Amino acid sequence: MTALVIAEHDNASIKPATLNTVTAASQISLFADGQVHLLVMGHGAQQAAEAATHIAGIAKVIHADGQALAHGLAENMAAQVLALALSGGYSHILFAATASGKNVAPRVAALLDVAQISDITRVDAQDTFERPIYAGNAMATVQSLDATKVITVRTTGFDATAASGGSALVEMAGATPDTGKTRFVSSEIAKNDRPELTAAKIIVSGGRALGSSEKFAEVMTPLADKLGAALGASRAAVDAGYAPNDWQVGQTGKIVAPQLYVAVGISGAIQHLAGMKDSKVIVAINKDADAPIFGVADYGLEADLFTAVPELAAAL
Missing domain, CATH: 3.40.50.1220 (TPP-binding domain)
Incomplete structure (x- = not known):
């Protein structure tokens, strides 16, 4: 059993939400003595991929570099994840429950024809998870029998794993071509000197x-x-x-x-x-x-x- 975590990054460093997601993936892997791999997608994100190798608990960092992945378009990222899911035999694919993760994960689940497991806050077994319902007023325990489990992780439910201490190797993966379904036009980035x-x-x-x-x-x-x-x-x-x-x-x-x-x-x-x-x-x-x-x-x-x-x- 191998779990694949989809990393969020700014091309230079790995974003904190990914570290919480790695913790969830590590807990899943303990139930089946498996491994955790990390996928870094982007264009010119070599520095982020190198930073990812130091994350504790990661056995392998997969780096997909391509122009189609430069701006994080959900359709292109989903195609890249799907290609790895089909070729790598991953049992679990985990995203942070952020705007980006919640944009890509449903597309991957639909393409794999499986039910997404959303916003988990606890791992009970490799196929059983806790997640909030009714705006957090109740907690549901859900079990998935799908061969591949597509999961989004509520980052507040898991402590962040250490960003240092790991020694994973980077493996390059072929970037999937542009799907042509969307195109990047421009972005307006709000500058903020305060903490994220x-x-x-x-x-x-x-x-x-x-x-x-x-x-x-x-x-x-x-x-x-x-x-x-x-x-x-x-x-x-x-x-x-x-x-x-x-x-x-x-x-x-x-x-x-x-x-x-x-x-x-x-x-x-x-x-x-x-x-x-x-x-x-x-x-x-x-x-x-x-x-x-x-x-x-x-x-x-x-x-x-x-x-x-x-x-x-x-x-x-």
């Missing part, structure tokens, strides 16, 4: 109660600066235009589990809680004593955020 939201140890999130994008920046930025935190937002705040889309935390946004999560003016809708309730310490600031966020908070402050947050920032 899904990897941040401290997150400060704001909700609709902030009232405007100007107030969001005025109130939240000083606190985030003092804490060295990433900025997040509820879906309501994002929909209202107070914060950019990639700051959204929740069931339809990013799933996070930082050491400290500060929720400011967030009521605590079930969809938001699904994205942050695994945080180690949760602090809630809200003037509504009945806000659901207080039900999951370790520390709660019933106060006007426009007074409390500046005072907190000034005291830090």
Whole structure:
């Protein structure tokens, strides 16, 4: 039994979500004394492939380099994974449950004619997994009898494996040709000096109660600066235009589990809680004593955020 992990990278380094996915794959391999291989797809990603060889628990790094893989187009990446799945005899193919992973994994599952196993948080056996349902309010144990199991991994459910200590070798794989189904036109990259939201140890999130994008920046930025935190937002705040889309935390946004999560003016809708309730310490600031966020908070402050947050920032 050999598991294949699909790496996410920026051509120079492996992204943290991949390390959590490797942990899940390693747990699966323990049930059948198998191996874990890592696939690095891209164009000019030799540095990332070299970095991948040092990840603990990886037996082999497979590097597919081709122009069609340069921009991470889901159709081309799925074709590359499919080619390896058919030739390599992999029993499990694992993706991080990120925007990229959730874009490619269903295509691979469909092409293999198997049912995808989504968002696993625990490995019970090589064919049995735990995953959240009903926005995390219940946990389901699912078993798959498919010959090849296509899995997405909720990264907050697994500790990251060590990025050093491994000694895998790199094996080159022939890149599949462009499928011609999509083409890359352009990209607009939002520059952010703050930590990446899904990897941040401290997150400060704001909700609709902030009232405007100007107030969001005025109130939240000083606190985030003092804490060295990433900025997040509820879906309501994002929909209202107070914060950019990639700051959204929740069931339809990013799933996070930082050491400290500060929720400011967030009521605590079930969809938001699904994205942050695994945080180690949760602090809630809200003037509504009945806000659901207080039900999951370790520390709660019933106060006007426009007074409390500046005072907190000034005291830090």
